[in-house]
Every structure is written in C-alpha cells, then in structure tokens.
Amino acid sequence: xxxxxxxxxxxxxxxxxxxxxxxxxxxxxxxxxxxxxxxxxxxxxxxxxxxxxxxxxxxxxxxxxxxxxxxxxxxxxxxxxxxxxxxxxxxxxxxxxxxxxxxxxxxxxxxxxxxxxxxxxxxxxxxxxxxxxxxxxxxxxxxxxxxxxxxxxxxxxxxxxxxxxxxxxxxxxxxxxxxxxxxxxxxxxxxxxxxxxxxxxxxxxxxxxxxxxxxxxxxxxxxxxxxxxxxxxxxxxxxxxxxxxxxxxxxxxxxxxxxxxxxxxxxxxxxxxxxxxxxxxxxxxxxxxxxxxxxxxxxxxxxxxxxxxxxxxxxxxxxxxxxxxxxxxxxxxxxxxxxxxxxxxxxxxxxxxxxxxxxxx
Ligand code: SAH
Numbered sequence: 001x002x003x004x005x006x007x008x009x010x011x012x013x014x015x016x017x018x019x020x021x022x023x024x025x026x027x028x029x030x031x032x033x034x035x036x037x038x039x040x041x042x043x044x045x046x047x048x049x050x051x052x053x054x055x056x057x058x059x060x061x062x063x064x065x066x067x068x069x070x071x072x073x074x075x076x077x078x079x080x081x082x083x084x085x086x087x088x089x090x091x092x093x094x095x096x097x098x099x100x101x102x103x104x105x106x107x108x109x110x111x112x113x114x115x116x117x118x119x120x121x122x123x124x125x126x127x128x129x130x131x132x133x134x135x136x137x138x139x140x141x142x143x144x145x146x147x148x149x150x151x152x153x154x155x156x157x158x159x160x161x162x163x164x165x166x167x168x169x170x171x172x173x174x175x176x177x178x179x180x181x182x183x184x185x186x187x188x189x190x191x192x193x194x195x196x197x198x199x200x201x202x203x204x205x206x207x208x209x210x211x212x213x214x215x216x217x218x219x220x221x222x223x224x225x226x227x228x229x230x231x232x233x234x235x236x237x238x239x240x241x242x243x244x245x246x247x248x249x250x251x252x253x254x255x256x257x258x259x260x261x262x263x264x265x266x267x268x269x270x271x272x273x274x275x276x277x278x279x280x281x282x283x284x285x286x287x288x289x290x291x292x293x294x295x296x297x298x299x300x301x302x303x304x305x306x307x308x309x310x311x312x313x314x315x316x317x318x319x320x321x322x323x324x325x326x327x328x329x330x331x332x333x334x335x336x337x338x339x340x341x342x343x344x345x346x347x348x349x350x351x352x353x354x355x356x357x358x359x360x361x
Contacts, residue, residue, distance in 0.1 A: 003130070003132070003249070004130035004137070004138070004140060004249075005130065006128060006129065006130055006249055006250060006253070007128025007129075007130075007140065007141045008182055010124075010141065010143045010144040010183070011141060011142075011143065015146075016079060016101055016102070016145075016146040016148070017077040017079070017101060018031075018074075018075070018077075018148075019075065019076065019077055019079055019148035019152070020045055020046065020049055020075045020076055021049070021147060021148035021151040021155075021193050022146060022147050022189065023075075024200075025042070025200050028046060028075070031074065031075050032045070032075065034074075035067075035070055035071075037067070041063075041067075043199060044060075044062065044063065045060075045063075045075060045076065046199040046200060047198075047199040048060050048063075049076070050193075050199050050200070050201055050202050050203075051198050051199050053155050053156075053158050053159035053162065055076065055078065055152070055155065056072075056076075056078075057071045057072045057076050058072075077101075079100065079146075079148055079149050079152045080098040080099070080100065080149070080152050080153065080156065081098065081099045081100075082096055082098060082156075083096075083097040083098065083099050083105070084096070084097050085097075086350040087350070088346075088347060088348075088349045088352070089111075089346060089347070092111065092112040092113075093109065093110070093111050093112075093346045093347040093350070094109070094110045094111075094160065095107055095108070095109045095110075095347055095350050095357075096108055096109075096110070096156070098153070100125065100145075100149060104125035104142050104143060105125065106122040106124075106125050106145065106149075106153075106176070106177055106178075107122060107176060107177060107352070107357045108120060108121050108122060108156075108176055109176065109346075109347055109352045109357075110157045110160060110161070111346055111347070112161075112165050112167070116171050117157075117161045117165060117167050117169050117171070118170070118171040119154055119157035119169060119171070119172055119173070120173045120174075120175045120176045121150055121153045121154060121157075121172060121173070121174060121176050122145065122150075122153065122176035122177035122357070123144075123150055123174050123176070123177070123178040123179070123180040123183050123186070123187050123190075124141060124142070124143065124144050124145055124177060124178025124179065124180075124182065124183050125141075125143050125144075125145065125177065125178070126139050126140050126141045126142040126143075126177060126178070127140075127141055127177060127178045127179055128140065128141035128179065128182060129182070129214045129248070129249065129250055130249045131214065131235075131237075131247065131248055131249065132246070132249075132316075133247065133279060133281060133310060133313065133316065133318055134313065135313040135314070135351075135356050135357060136177045136178070136357050141178075144178075144182075144186055145178070145186060146186055147186045147187075147189035147190040147193060148190075150186065150187065151193045151194065151202075153176075154169070154172055154194060155202070157169050158202065169204075170204070170205075170208055171204075171209070171210070172194060172204060172208065172209045172210070173209075173210040173212065173233075174209075174210065174211045174212055175210070175233070176357055177357045179213065179214055179216065180211050180213060181211070181213045181214075181216040181219035181220065181223070182216055182219075184216075184219045184222060184223075187211070188222075188223070188226060188228075191209060191211070191226075191228050191230060192228070194209060195209065195228065195230075206228055206229040206230050207229055207230070207231060207272065209228075209230040209231065210230065210231040210232075210233050210275075211223065211230055211231070211232060211233065212233040212234075212235060212277065213232070213233070213234060213235065214235050214250045215234055215235070215236075215248065215250055215251070215254055215258075215259035215262070216250065216254070217254040217258050217259060217262045220259075220262040220263065220265075220266055221262060221265065223266065224265055224266045224269040224270070225269075229270045229271070229272055230270075231272060231274070231275070232263060232266050232272070232274040232275075233274065233275040233276075233277055234260075234263050234274060234275070234276055234277065235248060235277045236248075236256070236259070236276045236277065236278055236294075237277070237278055237279055237281075237285060238256075238285050238290070239256065239290055239293040239294040239297050240256070240290070241255050241256055243284075243285060243290075244256055247281075247284070256297075260297065260301065260303075263301075263303070264302070267301075267302040267303075272302075273302045273303065273304050274302065274303055274304070275303065275304045275305070275306045276294075276298065276303050276304070276305045276306065277306050277308060278294070278305055278306065278307050278308065279307075279308045279309075279310045280307050280308065280309055280310055280320060280321035280326050280329065281310045281318050281320070281321065282310070282318065282319045282320060282321045282322065282325070284318060286325050286326070286329055288328060288332060291328070291332035291333055292332055292336075294333065294338075295332055295333045295335070295336030295338050298333075298336075298338045299336045299337055299338055303338070304338075304340070304341070305333055305338055305339065305340045305341075306340075306341055306342075306343050307326065307329065307330065307341070307342045307343065308342075308343045309321070309326065309342070309343070309345055311345065311356050313356065326342065
C-alpha cells in the first residue's frame with residue numbers, strides 16, 4: 001500500500017474565471033452594473049442559466065447581439081468543455097469527462113432511476129485525502145473547483161435530463177472527485193446556488209442534495225451551522241481507529257468517535273438521518289466482528305448504513321467481499337436494528353462507479 005500525504009490546501013489556487021453562479025443576486029447586479037448595464041439584465045441572465053440551463057450568451061435571443069461577447073467575457077464564461085461522454089446501463093448512466101479552463105480534468109456521472117435523476121459531481125480536481133482504495137485519492141490533489149465549476153456540472157446534467165431523459169434532475173450527490181469539505185467555501189456557495197429558488201438558483205430541494213465526506217470534523221460543524229438541510233454521508237469504512245487510520249487516512253487527525261459525534265450534532269441540528277458509507281473490502285474490513293462493532297456504534301444513532309461493494313482500482317490487490325460475506329454483514333447490522341442498504345454498482349463498465357473516477361484523459 002502506498003501511503004500518500006494528506007493535503008488540505010489546494011496546491012494550485014489557479015483562479016477560474018468568475019461566473020454568474022459564483023455570485024449572489026446583489027453580486028450579479030453589481031457585475032452587470034460594472035458593464036454599464038441595468039439590473040434587470042442580471043435577472044435575465046439568471047433566468048437563462050438557472051431556468052433554461054442555457055450557458056451560451058449567443059443563444060440568448062433577448063440579449064442584444066452587441067452585448068453577447070461582453071457578457072461571455074465577464075459573467076458567463078464557458079467553464080466546462082466536454083472531452084467525452086460514455087454511456088452504459090442502456091443509456092441510463094452517463095459519465096462525462098470535462099476539461100476546465102486551465103486543463104484540469106474532472107468527471108461527473110448522471111444516473112436515471114425510475115423515480116429520480118441523480119448527478120454525482122466533483123468538488124475538486126483530484127483529491128488530497130489519500131484513501132488507498134480510491135482511484136481519485138491515489139492521484140493526489142490538483143486544485144479546488146470554484147462554486148460555478150461545481151454548479152455548472154449540475155446545470156449540464158439538468159439540461160441532459162430535460163433533453164435526453166425528458167425528466168427533471170432531482171438529486172445531486174457530492175461523491176465524484178474530491179473531498180467537498182476540504183473545499184468548504186466553494187461547496188457551501190454551490191449548495192446555496194443549487195437550492196436557491198429560481199431564478200436566483202436551481203431551486204433543488206435541500207434534502208435531495210448529499211454531501212459525502214471522509215470526516216473533516218470542523219467543516220461538518222460549519223455545515224450544521226449553515227442551516228441547509230442537506231443529507232450528510234460519512235465515509236467510515238471501518239468501525240475501529242486502527243483500521244480506519246489506514247483506509248481513511250484523515251482518521252489520524254479526527255478519530256471515529258469524533259466523526260460520529262460531529263455527524264450526531266449535524267443530525268440533531270437538521271433533524272435528518274445521516275448515512276455511513278462502508279466499502280466492503282474482502283478480508284480487510286468485512287469481518288463479522290467488525291459488523292457487530294459497527295452495529296453497536298450505530299444502533300443508538302440516527303444513522304443508516306450504505307454498503308458499497310468495492311470497485312477494485314487498477315493495480316490494487318484488494319477485491320470486493322464475496323456476496324455471502326456481504327449478506328452476513330447486513331444480517332448482523334440489521335440484528336442490531338441498524339438500517340442498511342447495499343449500493344448498486346452503476347457505471348462500473350465505464351469506470352463511473354464510486355471511487356473509480358480518475359480522469360486519465
Ligand atoms: N471524498 C468524499 C467523496 C468521495 S467518493 C468521501 O470520501 O466521502 C464517494 C464514496 O465512494 C466514498 O464513500 C468513498 O469512500 C467511496 N469509494 C471510493 N473509492 C471506492 C472504491 N474503489 N469502491 C467503492 N467505493 C469507493
């Protein structure tokens with residue numbers, strides 16, 4: 001197992017161009033005001049972007065042609081360039097690789113289910129959390145994404161949902177590349193943009209957003225104080241510090257008990273159950289006694305366990321747990337009254353499943 005250093009600070013602060021989606025409404029009016037335009041233009045651009053998922057000023061017929069270049073240069077720069085999209089599961093799973101303004105690469109995955117459409121977005125290019133079983137974690141951190149670079153992945157997904165699936169994007173999960181809570185200010189701004197009612201934002205329901213974290217304890221506290229009732233998911237992967245120190249290296253900073261206490265405080269504040277993510281890794285964390293320990297830890301809490309069959313990453317010696325072992329793990333958790341689901345492995349064939357996003361180019 002290679003052990004990489006934990007990286008919390010973005011090594012390349014590299015400033016992506018400012019975009020409408022980085023700004024709140026007064027900020028947007030100020031930005032169009034700086035172009036000598038009246039305030040209503042800000043609302044008009046917001047309606048195009050958040051209401052119609054239109055990112056290209058050229059397509060905005062009620063915007064005078066003479067203004068379009070200026071608008072593109074200042075408030076609606078193109079942030080994401082599609083490099084390629086791969087489809088699987090009969091077209092209901094689509095993974096897109098995006099190039100950012102500085103050449104950094106990120107991926108997002110759109111999944112259509114019978115009752116919902118979910119996009120899995122990246123919050124950083126790469127990741128500094130160094131989890132040894134995760135493809136992104138093994139590549140290190142390139143940089144933080146801006147709020148608008150995150151929001152724009154969702155807007156692109158909303159457009160595809162409408163145009164190709166004939167439906168409405170309903171859910172957003174921060175489970176793509178990166179550690180969202182290591183990029184807190186940008187992720188928080190993005191959460192506001194996603195949930196602000198249109199035309200200020202996309203108007204998604206707060207509970208339909210899930211922020212997944214390795215357990216950056218101070219940032220879980222900040223999220224609780226924000227007053228956004230988004231769903232929290234904690235990537236636990238081991239109930240004991242000894243193993244978790246290796247599987248989720250941030251555990252050397254904040255221990256299992258501290259992470260669970262922070263999640264409990266979050267649940268108390270929002271009234272929402274949180275999920276515990278647990279990748280089932282053969283002979284590493286799938287023992288019966290670990291299921292019992294996890295069950296005992298979680299039984300008194302407002303937590304739900306999401307077991308993820310490990311998606312083996314290239315070059316790793318680790319494999320998913322055999323199904324009978326997985327079933328026994330589920331049985332032991334349920335015996336303690338802990339709700340459990342087993343995550344589907346959508347997008348596996350296109351390397352779009354959990355932990356496989358590596359953006360090799
Ligand atoms: N940094 C955040 C979001 C990243 S990925 C976090 O760690 O929570 C979302 C989930 O996929 C996390 O629970 C992560 O641990 C899990 N994951 C990563 N690599 C995986 C793999 N190879 N197989 C299964 N799950 C994996």
